[in-house]
Amino acid sequence: MSRPNVPRDPIAGPDTVQPPFPLKLRGPVVKGFGRGSKDLGIPTANIPLTGLSIGGNDDLESGIYYGYASLDHTTIPSLTTDISVPSATADTAIPARSSNHAVADLETPATAPPSRPISPGWTNDVKVYPTVLSIGYNPYYKNEQRSIEIHILHSFAQDFYGATLSLVILGHIRPEYDYVSKEALVEDIREDIRVAQRSLARPAYEAWRQDEWLFGEGAKMQAGQAVTASGGREEADKDAEEAKREFARRQQAKGQSGILAKSEIIP
Numbered sequence: 001m002s003r004p005n006v007p008r009d010p011i012a013g014p015d016t017v018q019p020p021f022p023l024k025l026r027g028p029v030v031k032g033f034g035r036g037s038k039d040l041g042i043p044t045a046n047i048p049l050t051g052l053s054i055g056g057n058d059d060l061e062s063g064i065y066y067g068y069a070s071l072d073h074t075t076i077p078s079l080t081t082d083i084s085v086p087s088a089t090a091d092t093a094i095p096a097r098s099s100n101h102a103v104a105d106l107e108t109p110a111t112a113p114p115s116r117p118i119s120p121g122w123t124n125d126v127k128v129y130p131t132v133l134s135i136g137y138n139p140y141y142k143n144e145q146r147s148i149e150i151h152i153l154h155s156f157a158q159d160f161y162g163a164t165l166s167l168v169i170l171g172h173i174r175p176e177y178d179y180v181s182k183e184a185l186v187e188d189i190r191e192d193i194r195v196a197q198r199s200l201a202r203p204a205y206e207a208w209r210q211d212e213w214l215f216g217e218g219a220k221m222q223a224g225q226a227v228t229a230s231g232g233r234e235e236a237d238k239d240a241e242e243a244k245r246e247f248a249r250r251q252q253a254k255g256q257s258g259i260l261a262k263s264e265i266i267p
């Protein structure tokens, strides 16, 4: 569907969180197509699609949503060793990247948000951030597989592939659209960020940043124990193994070792 030529609402959703929200997802940050930062200037952390299964949300409508995300900083590879990074492309190397992913003219906090006070089962290692995300096929890029693309409203000094990311989705912003240009897509994503900031600033939404899903035991994984939202280590291993098999099949079919075309990469 092409983007309709109508003005955007500044805030999305009612003043209190209404069903089907909140929706709770979790998964390890895996690699996508690498277009978020390079092509759009807006990095999006991908978690496996199995992240939707955790609350039986596999059928969730594709679209753009907002909510809170937490990251277990002990599972950020550069801060730990020996972490397994389930890969969406079967290439488990952590790509070399620029360290500055700030979306410049938006109000992305420069400092880490306060951690929740330590209580039993909670930890200072887990931090919560406002977030905007896209679930779908990215029609502008014509992806063949659905993906979960999470832009965290925070400027990070480094990538965090392999980290455990937990998510509470609180509202829907819009459907995903096709665009006439990359600039038009970027402009709308930047507006999504503003809409998410305003929408989350309402008290009934802000309260969710304290939710135990984001801070509790499940959000805190040991390095090397990253799990998919649908289950556990076994699922993550299955994803990675299947990705490797698919990659090998495609390489064999192509009879070459060139870089995968975008339509060939497994999300």
Ligand SMILES: Cc1cc2nc3c(=O)[nH]c(=O)nc-3n(C[C@H](O)[C@H](O)[C@H](O)COP(=O)(O)O)c2cc1C
Pocket (backbone or CB within 6 Å): 032, 033, 034, 035, 036, 037, 040, 044, 045, 046, 064, 132, 133, 134, 137, 138, 139, 140, 141, 149, 150, 151, 175, 176, 177, 178, 185, 189, 192, 193
């Ligand atoms: C808030 C937000 C809104 C988005 N809206 C759209 C959209 O309407 N249409 C689309 O094709 N892609 C949309 N995207 C997805 C981007 O195209 C996607 O993040 C980008 O292709 C990077 O993908 P990668 O992480 O696989 O490299 C959106 C992403 C975000 C974070």
Ligand SMILES: Nc1ncnc2c1ncn2[C@@H]1O[C@H](COP(=O)(O)OP(=O)(O)O)[C@@H](O)[C@H]1O
Pocket (backbone or CB within 6 Å): 029, 030, 031, 032, 033, 034, 035, 036, 037, 038, 042, 043, 044, 045, 046, 101, 150, 151, 152, 153, 154, 155, 156, 158, 159, 160, 161
């Ligand atoms: N604010 C941010 N939101 C989401 N991801 C970020 C952010 N800052 C840095 N990153 C890193 O950038 C990666 C996403 O970049 P991107 O170019 O979209 O690559 P990919 O296609 O592999 O997801 C994330 O996996 C994460 O490690």
